[in-house]
Amino acid sequence: MQKDDDRLTSRGEEFLQVFKKGAEFTQDLLRENERLRYRLLELERAPGPGGEAPTHEVKRLSERIANLEAEKQEILDRIRQVEEENQDFAARYLEIEDENNNLANLYIASYQLHSTLDFREVLQIITEIIINLIGAEEFAILLLDEKSDELQAVATEGVEREQIPVVRLGKGVIGLVAQSGENHFVSDVDDYQRDFLSPMVCIPLKIKEHVIGVLAIYKLLVQKKEFAPVDYELFTLLAGHAATAIFSSRLYSDSERKLSTIQGFIDLLTK
Amino acid sequence: MSEYNVLIVEDSPTMRQLIAFALKRIRGVRIVEANDGVDGLKKLSAERFDLILTDINMPIMDGLKLVSLVRNDANYRSIPIVVITTEGAQEDRERALALGANDYITKPIQPTKILEVAKGLLRIV
Numbered sequence: 555m556q557k558d559d560d561r562l563t564s565r566g567e568e569f570l571q572v573f574k575k576g577a578e579f580t581q582d583l584l585r586e587n588e589r590l591r592y593r594l595l596e597l598e599r600a601p602g603p604g605g606e607a608p609t610h611e612v613k614r615l616s617e618r619i620a621n622l623e624a625e626k627q628e629i630l631d632r633i634r635q636v637e638e639e640n641q642d643f644a645a646r647y648l649e650i651e652d653e654n655n656n657l658a659n660l661y662i663a664s665y666q667l668h669s670t671l672d673f674r675e676v677l678q679i680i681t682e683i684i685i686n687l688i689g690a691e692e693f694a695i696l697l698l699d700e701k702s703d704e705l706q707a708v709a710t711e712g713v714e715r716e717q718i719p720v721v722r723l724g725k726g727v728i729g730l731v732a733q734s735g736e737n738h739f740v741s742d743v744d745d746y747q748r749d750f751l752s753p754m755v756c757i758p759l760k761i762k763e764h765v766i767g768v769l770a771i772y773k774l775l776v777q778k779k780e781f782a783p784v785d786y787e788l789f790t791l792l793a794g795h796a797a798t799a800i801f802s803s804r805l806y807s808d809s810e811r812k813l814s815t816i817q818g819f820i821d822l823l824t825k
Numbered sequence: 826m827s828e829y830n831v832l833i834v835e836d837s838p839t840m841r842q843l844i845a846f847a848l849k850r851i852r853g854v855r856i857v858e859a860n861d862g863v864d865g866l867k868k869l870s871a872e873r874f875d876l877i878l879t880d881i882n883m884p885i886m887d888g889l890k891l892v893s894l895v896r897n898d899a900n901y902r903s904i905p906i907v908v909i910t911t912e913g914a915q916e917d918r919e920r921a922l923a924l925g926a927n928d929y930i931t932k933p934i935q936p937t938k939i940l941e942v943a944k945g946l947l948r949i950v
Contacts, residue, residue: 658847662843665842685911685932685933686837686839687933689933775911775932
């Protein structure tokens with residue numbers, strides 16, 4: 555009997571033991587279940603790869619993208635604007651460069667014209683300016699004799715001086731230019747045929763409104779196809795400065811000659 | 826001390842002044858002027874030059890003769906030469922280049938053209 559009781563007790567304890575383990579296992583299962591449910595909730599909230607983000611996050615990111623797109627467009631517009639400004643600056647730079655070169659030409663021409671009081675040197679400088687700065691191959695400088703009202707060549711380039719006819723004031727293109735003081739340019743340089751009485755360009759050499767002579771151009775250098783804007787400015791400069799230089803050098807030569815004559819008389823008288 | 830020594834051989838003071846004006850835009854340039862070929866050779870023997878610009882039509886010794894003499898002298902033959910002249914014809918260009926000129930500029934002179942050619946021969950970027 556005692557044996558049966560002991561066996562029963564032992565079986566009861568075993569059962570309790572198993573039940574206890576079952577209870578512990580059930581507890582573990584419940585904990586694991588709770589942990590997994592929590593994890594699932596986390597995963598649902600977080601945007602995984604290919605997963606969908608929460609609405610507020612999508613909205614925030616969309617706004618951010620829109621802002622960045624707007625900023626990008628603004629930067630692109632600014633770059634385009636800067637590029638356009640750069641092109642403007644480059645074009646302006648070239649214009650200024652041209653202006654600078656033209657001013658240099660004018661300055662050098664003016665400087666050289668007034669660098670001497672020798673009549674022959676002045677004519678030589680005018681010739682150099684016409685060849686080197688304007689690009690003429692055949693031309694003549696004619697001066698007006700106010701006593702006879704005739705224009706006569708005093709310097710030529712590319713043609714003999716004898717080939718240039720003496721022109722009466724008011725006669726033909728040369729005479730009319732000298733009379734009126736107005737420039738003459740043929741309408742088409744290419745079609746021009748050389749005529750010593752009718753040059754392709756005729757510029758009066760004037761001191762204010764007083765004409766002392768003319769510059770007559772008959773042919774341009776082979777490589778010079780047409781007149782550039784600076785050429786017209788050079789012509790204007792020549793019209794005034796060359797005339798002044800010629801007039802001054804003539805006056806100086808005359809006074810030098812007179813001085814020499816007077817000095818000769820004084821020497822004779824004082825010997 | 827100047828970085829580039831340039832010799833201008835030209836009988837016209839107007840042209841010398843115009844060429845010098847164009848070349849003075851090169852930083853560190855020093856310009857020496859000569860009136861003709863003989864004067865140019867004298868200046869060449871006195872110092873080292875990096876570039877010669879010469880006119881063709883000059884009294885005493887013309888530019889083509891100068892080019893020929895420079896190219897046949899071991900001391901100067903490496904100096905680049907630019908010929909400046911009124912002659913626009915192809916045969917004049919070929920004549921100058923055949924004698925050893927490196928480049929050729931025709932009148933009327935454009936300062937930008939002088940600067941461009943000079944910078945190229947002086948290898949200035």
